[in-house]
Amino acid sequence: MGDALLQKTYTVDCLTKKRAANDGTVPQYYVNNDHEAIIPRELFARVQEEMKRRANIRQGMDGKRRVYSSKYxxxxxxxxxxxxxxxxxxxxxxxxxxQIVWRCVTRLNAPxxxxxxxxxxxxxxQNLVLEAINKVPGGKQGAIKVLETNISEVLGNAHIEELEHIKQQIEKQQTLLVKMTAASEDYSKVVDKIYALQREQEEAMAANVNYKAGKEGIQEMIEYLKSQPKRVTAYNEQLVRKLIEKMTVYDDHLDFLFKSGIQIEIKG
Ligand SMILES: [Zn+2]
Incomplete structure (x- = not known):
């Protein structure tokens, strides 16, 4: 997704005449932004967000960055x-x-x-994880409650108003830009401002995409939990992703930190 791509797609389609009349890059840029490609832009934003997430993965004691795996x-x-x-x-x-085992990465990497x-x-x-999930106060109901709280928190972050606000600002700047271009004034500051607003827009869109995906995922999880017996008896990747923030392995127990903030110790 880039201005060049947008130019290819939209300038030719919609404004061939106008483009021929304007020889500067700015009017072209304005035209492109006016016909924004929402889907590619959202996809781009999603990829950006995922890259940011991967970059955040911590470094090991050996200073090497741990390779991120989303499979498990x-x-x-x-x-x-x-x-x-x-x-x-x-x-x-x-x-x-x-057999398949889980080991401290220090042992694997540095004999x-x-x-x-x-x-x-x-x-x-996996059994220890299940035990921890079932031990959360309120059990299944507690887990459902946590998920419902997640939904309302996510809902509060829909970014709809923010996106609308940014869109209005961009439109305002674009109108100004057209006027300045017509009057042969220096418009470089306006262009900078539009670029900055576009970056803001991308971030808000990325957040919005995550919001949609998150909300659907949580709803699915609630349905899943409701269809389960009182205790969760089968290990479920998605459930673990949704509920557990972090766990730490000690010699005789594991500490679990749930996304809800609840901490649980499981012997074994
Ligand atoms: Zn270790």
Missing amino acids: ALSSSVFCGHCGDMYRRTHWNNHGKK GVECPARTLSEIQL
Whole structure:
């Protein structure tokens, strides 16, 4: 998504005559923005947001940035109680017995730097997660309540008003720009202002896309929980993503921090 792309798409379609009449870049730019491509812009904003999220993944003790994986809910939320690094999913071949385990990444990356953190089998870890979810005060009802709170918080952030406000400001500046161009005045400050407003607009749009996706996801999760028996008995990636912020593995217990702020300790 860029001005050049927008020019290709819209200038040719809508304003061939006007473009021929104007030889400066500014009128073209104005024209492009007037026919904004909402869908590509939103997609672009979504990608930007995802990149920002990945860039935020913490650095390990060895200074290396941990590669982000979105495949498993636990990929970026399990931490080592000994060294603070992340736990990573790996295949383990123990005397011919193959299994999937989660280990402190320090052990995986740097043989010799022995973090004494224990290894958990995936089944063991998932069972502990389920136990924690079921232990949240109010159980299933509590989880539903947390999700409903998430929805209303997200709803309060729809960015609709903000987007409308930015749009109006851009239109105002564009009108000014056209007048200044016609009067051969220096319009560079107005162009800067429009660019700044466009950046604001992109950010608000990214937030709005997240809002929509988030709201749908949470609603699905509430439906899922309502259809489940009293206790959540099956491990569910989406549920874990929605409910759990972080967990820390210690020698004899795990600490869970839920997105609701609730902290729970599970022995085992
Ligand atoms: Zn460790």
